[in-house]
Each structure stands twice: as structure tokens, then as C-alpha cells.
Amino acid sequence: MPRRWPFAVSAVLALTILGVAMTAKAGTRIERKTWGTTPEGQAVELFTLTREGAPTVAVTSHGAYIVSILAADREGRTVDVVLGYGDLAGYLGDTGYLGAVVGRYANRIAGGTFSLGGQHYTLARNNGPNALHGGPQGFHKKVWAARVVSGPDGDTLELSCVSPDGEEGYPGTLTATVVYSLTADGGLRLDYSATTDAPTVVNLTNHAYFNLAGEGSGDVLGHEMQLEADAFTPVDDTLIPTGELRPVEGTPFDFRTPVAIGARIDDPHPQLQVGGGYDHNFVVRGTPGELRLAARVYEPGSGRVLEVLATNPGVQVYTGNFLDGSIAGKSGRAYEKRGGFCLETQHFPDSPNQPTFPPVVLEPGDRYEQTTVFRFSVR
Numbered sequence: 001m002p003r004r005w006p007f008a009v010s011a012v013l014a015l016t017i018l019g020v021a022m023t024a025k026a027g028t029r030i031e032r033k034t035w036g037t038t039p040e041g042q043a044v045e046l047f048t049l050t051r052e053g054a055p056t057v058a059v060t061s062h063g064a065y066i067v068s069i070l071a072a073d074r075e076g077r078t079v080d081v082v083l084g085y086g087d088l089a090g091y092l093g094d095t096g097y098l099g100a101v102v103g104r105y106a107n108r109i110a111g112g113t114f115s116l117g118g119q120h121y122t123l124a125r126n127n128g129p130n131a132l133h134g135g136p137q138g139f140h141k142k143v144w145a146a147r148v149v150s151g152p153d154g155d156t157l158e159l160s161c162v163s164p165d166g167e168e169g170y171p172g173t174l175t176a177t178v179v180y181s182l183t184a185d186g187g188l189r190l191d192y193s194a195t196t197d198a199p200t201v202v203n204l205t206n207h208a209y210f211n212l213a214g215e216g217s218g219d220v221l222g223h224e225m226q227l228e229a230d231a232f233t234p235v236d237d238t239l240i241p242t243g244e245l246r247p248v249e250g251t252p253f254d255f256r257t258p259v260a261i262g263a264r265i266d267d268p269h270p271q272l273q274v275g276g277g278y279d280h281n282f283v284v285r286g287t288p289g290e291l292r293l294a295a296r297v298y299e300p301g302s303g304r305v306l307e308v309l310a311t312n313p314g315v316q317v318y319t320g321n322f323l324d325g326s327i328a329g330k331s332g333r334a335y336e337k338r339g340g341f342c343l344e345t346q347h348f349p350d351s352p353n354q355p356t357f358p359p360v361v362l363e364p365g366d367r368y369e370q371t372t373v374f375r376f377s378v379r
Contacts, residue, residue: 027153028156029051029155030047030048030157032048035060054186055186056070056078057069057180061146062088063091065094065098065101066082066188067085067099080331081211081214083098083327083340086329090330097133097140098207100206100207103204104134104139104163104176104200104204105203106344107133107348108132109123110240111130127238133207134168139204140207144161145159145160145161146158155181174196177192186376187373189373190206190374191371192368192372193367193369197364203347203360205316205346205372210341211339212298213301214302216330216332219336223298223341224300227256227315227317228294229283233283237274243354252265255282265319283313294312304377307375308345310370310372311369312345313347314348316342317342319338323337
């Protein structure tokens with residue numbers, strides 16, 4: 001018996017080392033490199049996240065942009081499924097928020113104004129009469145501080161920025177953080193958080209444009225979309241919600257079962273005419289704060305499936321109606337109208353002015369927290 005101990009110990013040790021190695025292989029790994037500098041001289045980094053069974057994702061510290069997502073098709077071939085640019089210069093000049101984290105308030109605020117605590121605030125207007133995505137110098141224009149954090153499930157990327165009191169008209173100094181990670185079931189997970197030193201409003205999202213056939217491959221009208229939503233928020237002629245939660249039943253906004261994005265997009269429905277297609281907030285079923293399925297999109301040619309899970313009460317469906325071919329993407333091909341779709345998990349647009357919508361006020365001592373998962377598979 002004593003002679004067997006060394007062998008037994010060696011076997012256990014070998015299995016332990018193998019287990020550690022397999023765990024390390026299964027976890028997320030992040031590589032970082034310098035990607036360039038801003039005109040102001042700030043260094044910008046590019047991070048590449050990899051994990052077995054998950055897409056390979058690149059993220060930059062400028063604007064916390066998702067730069068690329070390499071996802072496999074049913075034959076195992078990978079292509080980049082998000083629209084974007086081939087270098088930092090493209091993102092520095094970006095006006096379409098192609099993959100950016102937008103804030104301090106994503107989507108529109110009517111008239112660029114709201115009241116809070118008896119004070120009236122005037123915001124930077126950058127979308128006709130309205131404020132959009134935090135203003136022209138919103139979070140998409142910031143260089144975020146970056147930190148790679150190692151844990152039991154591999155690495156995570158933590159990006160953070162500070163928005164001082166009064167920036168773009170918003171009250172309070174807001175500290176925002178987004179943590180990017182890859183999941184074992186093929187997901188890209190974004191965990192958002194924020195704190196403030198004075199009452200303010202906050203609504204953060206990522207504005208990635210997806211084309212599951214590959215960026216620059218044409219329009220997305222043949223993609224089949226399903227939404228976990230029984231109602232949407234109709235808008236006025238400047239795309240501000242009217243305050244109504246309108247049932248989708250009997251309208252071109254009914255995606256409760258899978259429907260091609262292009263099947264009804266040109267119907268003579270007043271809401272589609274206002275947006276030039278879909279550019280509307282849908283009310284996600286379930287309890288806000290709980291991570292649940294919000295949307296599923298399938299691209300028949302490749303077999304790629306994108307599922308979006310979120311804790312937010314809403315998701316903005318935008319079908320690239322304002323893409324016009326003026327942007328030459330990372331592949332060198334122009335992004336034409338409806339060449340990508342966005343699923344922006346969010347609080348409802350104009351909530352600071354809509355008392356019946358879920359609240360968006362963040363108080364000192366409280367913490368804003370939301371999670372979004374973009375999960376990829378094939379069929």
C-alpha cells in the first residue's frame with residue numbers, strides 16, 4: 001500500500017492541474033493593445049475578448065464602442081456581424097453611434113428639457129428640437145478608463161467614465177461603469193452601473209448595429225425577428241412618445257411570432273411613415289430588473305441566431321432607416337439604408353417628461369444597474 005501513495009498523489013495532482021487548465025481554457029481571455037490617440041492626445045486602447053464557444057469581440061476605450069463581433073454560421077464560418085469602422089479615425093468621426101455606449105440619457109428627451117426637484121434643466125439639442133443619446137458630446141465621445149479584472153471565470157473588461165455636473169446640461173456628477181464579459185453559452189454580457197452626487201436622470205445602452213449575414217452584406221429585411229412585447233410606445237412627428245402604450249395586435253408592430261423585418265416595413269401605417277421604418281420602443285414582457293428574453297433574430301442564409309436578454313423595461317428597435325450609403329464600413333463596403341438593425345435595451349424615451357413611464361431618476365446613495373446579454377447560436 002505505501003508504494004501506491006506516490007502514484008495516487010501524482011494522479012490527483014495531474015487531474016487537478018488538468019482541471020485548472022481546462023477551466024482557464026474555458027474562461028474569457030482579454031488581450032489589450034494601444035489603438036491610437038485622440039486629437040487631444042488621449043491614448044485609446046483596443047481589447048479583444050475570446051472564449052471557447054463564444055464569439056470573439058473587440059471593444060475600444062473610446063466611447064466604449066463594440067468594434068467587432070466575430071460569430072460563426074451553421075458551417076462554422078465566422079464573419080463580423082456588427083457595423084463599424086476599420087480604425088480609430090472612423091470612430092472619432094462617427095455620427096451614427098455604430099456600437100457606442102450612449103448616455104447620460106439614451107434615446108430622445110422632448111425639447112431638450114426636463115424638470116427635477118423643482119429645477120428646470122435645458123440640455124444640448126442635437127436631434128431637431130430634441131436631445132438625443134446624451135447630446136453631441138455624450139458618452140460616445142469620451143475615452144473611458146479601462147481595467148482588465150481576472151476572476152474564477154476568466155477576465156472581464158471594466159470601462160468607466162465620469163460626467164461632471166452640468167455636462168450637456170445634466171445635473172450631478174455621474175460615474176458610469178460598463179463591464180464586458182463573455183458567457184459559456186455564447187453570450188456577450190454588458191453590466192451597466194452608475195452613481196451620482198446629486199439627483200439626475202440616467203439611461204444607458206449600447207447602440208450596436210447588427211447584420212447577421214455579415215456587416216456590409218446588404219440589407220437586413222430578410223432577417224426574422226421575434227419580440228417579447230405586447231405593446232409599443234407610438235411617437236409624434238419628432239419621434240417623441242405620446243405617452244400611450246399601444247397594443248401591437250393587428251399592427252405592423254406585432255412581432256410576437258417570428259416575422260421578416262421587411263415584411264411590413266413599408267406598409268402605409270402612420271407610425272412607420274414617421275420613422276421611415278421601425279424606430280420605436282417596445283414594452284418588454286416580464287418584470288423590469290429581472291434578466292429575461294427581449295428579442296430573437298434569425299438570419300436564414302447563415303443560420304445565425306441573436307437573442308437579446310435584458311433587465312430593462314423596453315427595447316428600441318431601429319432598422320437603419322437613416323443609413324444612406326455615406327459610411328464606408330470596415331470591409332470597405334457602403335452601409336446602405338436598412339443595412340443593419342439595432343436592439344437598444346433601455347428605459348423608455350422621454351421618461352423624464354412622462355410621469356406614467358417607469359422612473360429614471362437616480363438619487364445620491366442609490367445605484368443604477370442594468371444588464372444586457374447578446375447571445376449567439378445557430379440553427
